[in-house]
Amino acid sequence: MSERDQKSIVQLVKLFLHEGYQLSPEAARLLVGDPDPVRRATEVLEHVKKKDSRPYVITADMIARDIKPANESLFSIFKAPAEDWDFVNADTQIAVHGIHPYPARMIPQIACRLIDRYSKPYDLVLDPFCGSGTVVAESMLMKAHNSEKQKLPRNAIGIDINPLALVLAKVKSTPLDPSRLEEAVGDFLKILDRRIYRLQTGKLDVSVPTQETFPNIRHWFKDKVIGELAVIKEMIQAVEDLHVQDFFRVCFSLTVRKVSNIYNSGDTFIKRLSPKELRRHNPNVFNTFRQIVVDAHSRMKEFSRAYHADVWSQVIPGDARRLPISTGAVDLIVTSPPYGEEQNTISYTRWSKLSSIWLGFTPDAVRRSEKLSLGAKADDVSLETPSKTLDEILSQTARANEKLAKSALAFFKDYALCLKEMSRVLKRNGFCCIVIGNRSLLRTRIPMDVVTKDFGGQVGFKIHDIIYRNIPTKAIPWIVAKGETIAKENIIVLKKE
Numbered sequence: 001m002s003e004r005d006q007k008s009i010v011q012l013v014k015l016f017l018h019e020g021y022q023l024s025p026e027a028a029r030l031l032v033g034d035p036d037p038v039r040r041a042t043e044v045l046e047h048v049k050k051k052d053s054r055p056y057v058i059t060a061d062m063i064a065r066d067i068k069p070a071n072e073s074l075f076s077i078f079k080a081p082a083e084d085w086d087f088v089n090a091d092t093q094i095a096v097h098g099i100h101p102y103p104a105r106m107i108p109q110i111a112c113r114l115i116d117r118y119s120k121p122y123d124l125v126l127d128p129f130c131g132s133g134t135v136v137a138e139s140m141l142m143k144a145h146n147s148e149k150q151k152l153p154r155n156a157i158g159i160d161i162n163p164l165a166l167v168l169a170k171v172k173s174t175p176l177d178p179s180r181l182e183e184a185v186g187d188f189l190k191i192l193d194r195r196i197y198r199l200q201t202g203k204l205d206v207s208v209p210t211q212e213t214f215p216n217i218r219h220w221f222k223d224k225v226i227g228e229l230a231v232i233k234e235m236i237q238a239v240e241d242l243h244v245q246d247f248f249r250v251c252f253s254l255t256v257r258k259v260s261n262i263y264n265s266g267d268t269f270i271k272r273l274s275p276k277e278l279r280r281h282n283p284n285v286f287n288t289f290r291q292i293v294v295d296a297h298s299r300m301k302e303f304s305r306a307y308h309a310d311v312w313s314q315v316i317p318g319d320a321r322r323l324p325i326s327t328g329a330v331d332l333i334v335t336s337p338p339y340g341e342e343q344n345t346i347s348y349t350r351w352s353k354l355s356s357i358w359l360g361f362t363p364d365a366v367r368r369s370e371k372l373s374l375g376a377k378a379d380d381v382s383l384e385t386p387s388k389t390l391d392e393i394l395s396q397t398a399r400a401n402e403k404l405a406k407s408a409l410a411f412f413k414d415y416a417l418c419l420k421e422m423s424r425v426l427k428r429n430g431f432c433c434i435v436i437g438n439r440s441l442l443r444t445r446i447p448m449d450v451v452t453k454d455f456g457g458q459v460g461f462k463i464h465d466i467i468y469r470n471i472p473t474k475a476i477p478w479i480v481a482k483g484e485t486i487a488k489e490n491i492i493v494l495k496k497e
Helices: 003-018 025-032 037-049 060-066 073-077 108-118 134-141 163-172 178-200 223-237 242-259 275-280 285-306 348-358 363-371 388-400 402-425 448-457
Strands: 124-127 155-160 313-317 330-335 426-437 461-470 488-496
Touching: 003 025, 003 037, 025 037, 108 134, 108 330, 108 426, 108 488, 124 134, 134 155, 134 163, 134 285, 134 313, 155 163, 163 242, 163 313, 163 348, 163 363, 178 223, 178 242, 178 285, 223 242, 223 285, 242 285, 242 348, 330 402, 348 363, 388 402, 388 448, 402 426, 402 448, 426 448, 448 461, 448 488
Parallel strands: 124 155, 124 330, 155 313, 330 426
Antiparallel strands: 426 488, 461 488
């Protein structure tokens, strides 16, 4: 690079910093190649200021994708095509990823691309908020979606505190012998059909959950449904192969949601059907379970035939604030943390409660997992964090709603602890990829790219790249009583110094 170009880059960086933005090295080189870099940079800034969600770092792919000047000189300099991170037309339920829904799940295409880009074959990939196991499964498969090119796999560890998430992640990343699974599925469904018929004709007694073991069970399930679910649960508990048993448990969990009295089984907000809808509600438990099992069986066969036998994975219960992993043991972290404290954002515990209790987790165990969630314990300390941007928003919130501000602060303090732990277990020069949206406080969006940059700088992380993507589809409504829900995500790539 010539001395003239170096001076131009310094000038551009100062220009963007003056306006409150950082400029990535690739974006700087892109702009310097333009015949009039300052004019082009001014054009970029004017465009960015009009965006609903302002980025913290201006990247080259953002410029090439979003900004279309009158002449195409800026485009002509950028040789590489802009990447699509929205994946509007992608099948996000591909293979095992469609076995069971889970709130705010990272789509497999994002996980695959990040793993491929920031790790090497047979590296160890960690997801400390593994949810339903997207990252773990993709690490083992490493098949380029929308391409026939086969990539080499990685080893993986998934950690979560939610009991249902652990079951889902384990099943999605545990291959099963296709012929054995086919035989087990066939035998199970045949016997279950007979047992359900005997129950319906009064020839079979089954032990059903009580109000003590399952509070408000008849609020969420009709008596006929409770009996038939109890038959399925009893049969699953008798399956000797524990991996096959877990497979049926996942199918059972989804069945529970679909035959319950929940208004929308795919929603993250749990609401009961209206009295009029309840009178018409007459789910066929056996048919629902059978359809789910047949679909899941097909997906598991695809995974079991595609995964690489020379890699391993572990899914273990744990707390991201205290990771049960040795210092410097991990090559790459890819994760999507909660966007906020459960009481004010998505409650993974409430969403999974019905399935968890039917699967045998006690109500106390479910409550304990909620108490372990990020931000569950608020305190009365001052509203100060390593991020001035966050401090301003928290202070503004506190003036209107002190309780909400303290709840949010508790979450962010826990988020800081998680970043510290992730830095500890990551190898030097390793990457940590965080997919997270900008939650709101009293309708004020919190820029999680800025917060993560400020927090990460305290524990040895530097921003390597930030990618902004639109969320094409979601389970929850786009607009709720509190305002618009999250429609964009930040993909924040940190590098450990």
